[in-house]
Each structure stands twice: as structure tokens, then as C-alpha cells.
Amino acid sequence: MHPLFELQNIRQHYHDRTVLDIASLRLEAGHIYALTGPNGAGKSTLLRLLAFLEEPTAGRLFFCGEQVRFSSRTALLNLRRRVVLVDQHPVAFSTTVAKNVEFGLKIRKMAKKQRQRLVAEVLDTVGLSQYCHGPANELSGGETQRLALARALAIQPEVLLCDEPTANVDVPNQHIILDVLSQINHKHSSSIIFTTHDQKQAEALAQHGLHLERGCLEYHNAA
Amino acid sequence: MSFFIQSFVAANQLIWSMDAELLNIVLVSLSVSGLATVAASVVGIPAGFFLAYRRLPGKRIYITLLNTLLALPTVVIGLFVYVFISRRGVFGSLGLLYTQKAIIIGQFILIVPLITALTIAAISRVDERYRNTAKTLGANAWQTALVVLREGRFGIAAAVISAFGRVISEIGISMMLGGNIKGYTRTMTTAMALEYDKGSFTLAIALGLVLMAISLLVNILFQLVQGRSGA
Numbered sequence: 095m096h097p098l099f100e101l102q103n104i105r106q107h108y109h110d111r112t113v114l115d116i117a118s119l120r121l122e123a124g125h126i127y128a129l130t131g132p133n134g135a136g137k138s139t140l141l142r143l144l145a146f147l148e149e150p151t152a153g154r155l156f157f158c159g160e161q162v163r164f165s166s167r168t169a170l171l172n173l174r175r176r177v178v179l180v181d182q183h184p185v186a187f188s189t190t191v192a193k194n195v196e197f198g199l200k201i202r203k204m205a206k207k208q209r210q211r212l213v214a215e216v217l218d219t220v221g222l223s224q225y226c227h228g229p230a231n232e233l234s235g236g237e238t239q240r241l242a243l244a245r246a247l248a249i250q251p252e253v254l255l256c257d258e259p260t261a262n263v264d265v266p267n268q269h270i271i272l273d274v275l276s277q278i279n280h281k282h283s284s285s286i287i288f289t290t291h292d293q294k295q296a297e298a299l300a301q302h303g304l305h306l307e308r309g310c311l312e313y314h315n316a317a
Numbered sequence: 318m319s320f321f322i323q324s325f326v327a328a329n330q331l332i333w334s335m336d337a338e339l340l341n342i343v344l345v346s347l348s349v350s351g352l353a354t355v356a357a358s359v360v361g362i363p364a365g366f367f368l369a370y371r372r373l374p375g376k377r378i379y380i381t382l383l384n385t386l387l388a389l390p391t392v393v394i395g396l397f398v399y400v401f402i403s404r405r406g407v408f409g410s411l412g413l414l415y416t417q418k419a420i421i422i423g424q425f426i427l428i429v430p431l432i433t434a435l436t437i438a439a440i441s442r443v444d445e446r447y448r449n450t451a452k453t454l455g456a457n458a459w460q461t462a463l464v465v466l467r468e469g470r471f472g473i474a475a476a477v478i479s480a481f482g483r484v485i486s487e488i489g490i491s492m493m494l495g496g497n498i499k500g501y502t503r504t505m506t507t508a509m510a511l512e513y514d515k516g517s518f519t520l521a522i523a524l525g526l527v528l529m530a531i532s533l534l535v536n537i538l539f540q541l542v543q544g545r546s547g548a
Contacts, residue, residue, distance in 0.1 A: 145453050147449055147452060147453060167457075167458065171455070171457055174452060174453060174455055175455040177453075178453050178454065178455075179449075179453045181446060181449070181450065183446070184446070184450065185444055185446045185447055185450060187447070187450075187464065187467070187468070188467070188468060189467075197451075197454055197456075198454040198455055201454070201455055201456050201457075201460050202455065242450075245450075245454065246454070249454065249455065
């Protein structure tokens with residue numbers, strides 16, 4: 095069976111600076127990975143590569159056994175519809191909370207009734223049902239983080255990438271987010287890769303730990 | 318001073334009595350400037366969006382050229398268009414000179430750079446994360462562009478309002494290309510200039526008041542739109 099992601103000699107440069115240099119890495123499907131490392135270690139860059147939002151400067155990236163062709167728009171679009179990245183500082187589209195969650199479903203041409211049912215279900219999961227028809231840009235930081243998670247969950251991705259999902263939220267919101275991540279891994283067997291600075295959080299949630307230092311993978315083991 | 322007060326009172330009476338000539342002038346001004354704004358928006362918004370959204374070689378040069386065009390005097394545009402549409406011009410046979418169409422063409426040239434430049438500013442202000450969020454949620458290139466356009470919509474609306482404010486109050490183009498023909502190409506500004514020349518201030522002041530009222534309305538709208546965009 096093919097691994098979910100396979101990285102071979104992946105390197106990423108910004109101008110003359112090497113921000114990521116990974117000789118080899120295999121990530122298996124259905125697992126939760128915690129990606130740790132100091133600021134500037136390359137965690138967010140790795141997530142953007144895995145989300146197919148950036149093309150590596152060098153190396154090969156495989157997804158489910160197939161090499162990712164960054165030159166093909168159609169191929170990238172198909173891959174992006176299977177993997178979702180939730181940003182560290184997410185933005186809400188300037189519309190209602192429900193329409194934010196509906197976005198991914200609408201572009202996939204899902205029927206209206208099914209969309210509405212899924213939106214209600216997902217908002218309930220993240221505890222934002224009461225704001226359903228309210229303006230999304232009036233939510234607090236923690237609520238916006240939960241909205242971003244809801245937006246990603248609605249499309250039921252095979253892989254969920256979260257960049258420091260609990261870094262800028264209060265303790266109650268942290269618990270909600272971690273519970274949701276754990277739930278969707280169990281319920282839908284979604285693979286989750288998240289970055290964190292909190293070692294305890296990494297150990298509590300993830301089955302595997304990855305540690306980056308100055309763009310290089312220092313260790314890769316069970317958390 | 319009493320002369321001014323008398324003219325001011327008479328002008329007010331003219332407005333409240335809905336004087337036919339005054340109404341006609343206001344309607345010509347609104348329709349000509351309105352059409353010029355619509356046409357310029359159809360060209361300027363996509364052009365501005367394209368320049369802001371795409372990574373183009375020489376982008377800064379285009380933007381510098383656009384910003385230069387913002388300072389183009391109305392008389393220069395009037396002269397330029399006149400050369401093309403006068404009897405001896407390339408488009409002389411079309412009979413455009415001293416028509417409302419001629420004013421619309423001139424005003425269109427005046428505000429296309431303005432709408433384009435302000436659209437570039439509005440789209441450039443849209444956070445890069447909106448584009449990435451749309452992409453990661455599975456949006457294709459068009460859907461991603463629409464997300465960015467939607468997030469910049471208040472800035473774009475402000476650009477259009479600002480352009481309308483610019484053309485409704487210009488005089489050089491209307492005078493040179495429209496010819497100030499009564500009931501046909503006489504706009505508020507050209508009528509005011511004529512009344513001033515005649516030394517008859519009543520209609521000029523009445524039109525001035527209407528123009529100020531329109532300008533106030535446009536600015537209120539502009540402030541409301543800017544407030545919604547958070548600017």
C-alpha cells in the first residue's frame with residue numbers, strides 16, 4: 095500500500111535562504127501527526143507544500159503513490175480537493191458564518207438541501223450553531239479558528255492540515271478544537287497533520303511526532 | 318451682498334418650482350456622466366483587477382503610467398478627442414462632435430485611469446490569505462478570483478462613486494466636445510459657465526446648489542461604502 099505522502103529530497107528556498115530540506119519522509123494515511131519545532135524551522139512551509147499551495151524548489155512529492163505535477167492546474171485542483179489546510183491566522187470571508195462553511199460545498203456543486211444539512215451538522219460540531227446567520231467577520235479569534243475548522247470539515251477532506259490550531263485561542267476553545275480533530279480522525283479516518291509548540295498537546299493527540307530544526311527533520315517517531 | 322441674497326432666493330425658488338430648463342440640464346448631466354461611469358467601470362474594473370491580481374512583468378511601469386494619466390487635464394482630453402471626431406478627424410464622418418456621445422467618450426477617457434488605479438488599490442489591499450483559503454478549499458482559478466473580487470467589492474464601489482463625482486463636476490470636456498447646446502448637450506457645469514458669462518446668476522446658483530447636493534450625496538455614499546470596507 096502506498097503511503098499518503100512521500101517526500102524525496104524536498105528542498106524549499108526563499109530567495110537564497112533554504113527553509114526546508116528533507117531527504118526522505120513517509121506519512122501514512124489515517125494517522126495523526128504532530129509537527130513540532132521552533133519558529134522558523136519550516137513547519138508552515140512543509141504544510142503549504144503538503145497542501146499543494148507551494149511548489150518545492152527541488153525534490154519529488156508523492157501523494158497516494160502518484161507524483162504531484164505542480165505544472166498541471168487540473169491535477170493540482172483535484173489534489174487540493176482532497177487536502178485542506180487550516181491557517182494559523184485564518185480569515186473569514188466577509189459573508190455569513192453559514193456561507194463560509196458552505197463555500198467548499200457549493201464549488202463542489204453539492205445539492206442545496208444536502209449543503210444545508212452538512213453546514214448545520216458541522217457548525218454544531220464546532221459549537222457555532224448560534225452564529226449561523228451572523229456576519230463571520232464579527233467572530234472572535236477563537237471562533238474564527240473554529241469557523242475555519244468547520245469550513246474544512248464540511249468538505250470531509252482525506253487530509254486535514256492545521257497550522258498551530260490552538261496557538262491563538264483560549265483554553266475552552268483549545269479543548270473544542272482538539273476534541274473535533276480527534277473526533278474526525280476516529281469517525282472519518284481523516285489523516286491529520288498539525289503543527290504545535292506544545293509538546294503535551296502533541297503527545298495527547300498525535301500518534302506520531304515529527305520534529306523540524308532549521309528546515310531539517312530531526313526525528314520522526316511515535317509520540 | 319443683497320444681490321447675492323436675491324439671486325440665492327430666486328435660485329431656491331427655481332429649484333422648488335421644478336423649472337423645466339433646470340431639470341433638463343440636471344437630467345442631461347446625470348445621464349451623460351452616469352453612462353460614462355458605467356462604460357468606464359466595465360473597462361476599468363476588469364483592467365484594475367487583472368493588473369492587481371496577476372504577476373505581470375513591468376507591472377510597476379503600468380501602474381506609474383496609470384497614475385500619470387490621473388493628472389490629465391480635462392482640456393487636454395477635450396482637445397485630443399476633438400482631433401479625432403472633428404470633421405477633419407479620423408472619425409469625423411460619424412458626426413459625434415457636439416453630441417452627448419462625444420461628452421461620454423471624453424469623460425470615459427478621463428475616468429478609466431481613475432477607476433483602474435483605485436481598483437488596483439482595492440484588490441491589492443485584499444489579504445493574500447483569502448486567495449490561499451479559497452484555493453485550499455478546492456476553488457479553481459475563476460472561483461478564487463471571484464473570492465478576491467468579492468473581498469475587494471467595497472473598495473471597487475468607492476472607486477466607481479469617486480469616478481462619478483469626478484465627471485459630474487468636470488467642465489472642459491463637456492464644453493469642448495458637447496458645445497453647450499441648450500436642451501441637448503448643456504450640462505450643469507457648462508450652463509453655469511454660460512450664465513456667469515451672461516451675468517445672470519439665478520440659474521447658475523440654482524445649478525450650483527443642485528451640483529453641491531449631488532456631490533454631497535455622492536460623498537455620503539462614498540463614506541458609507543468606505544465605512545463598510547473598514548478603510
